[in-house]
Amino acid sequence: MTTHDAKTALIPPTKQPAPRSAAAERMQAHRRRRRAGLRCVVVQLREKEIDVLVRKGVLNADARNDRYAVRDALHAHFDRTLTALA
Secondary structure (H helix, E strand, O other): OOOHHHHHHHHOOOOOOOOOOOHHHHHHHHHHHHOOOOOOOOOOHHHHHHHHHHHOOOOHHHHOHHHHHHHHHHHHHHHHHHHHHH
């Protein structure tokens, strides 16, 4: 054993944290949303409902197939309609 090998043999290897499972990542996201007062739901929309979002001006017609744009348009619609009720 060389001097270099003797020195490195005394230093314990650094332990890497175990990678999180997909289930653990989902649970962490769920808890983060709950703390923020949010809930995650799946909503199915009809094409006619997406047309209404476009007509109301909360969704750009070019973005009608972009699920994130539709989500944002729904949030804008909710803000306009539900805020008055709160």
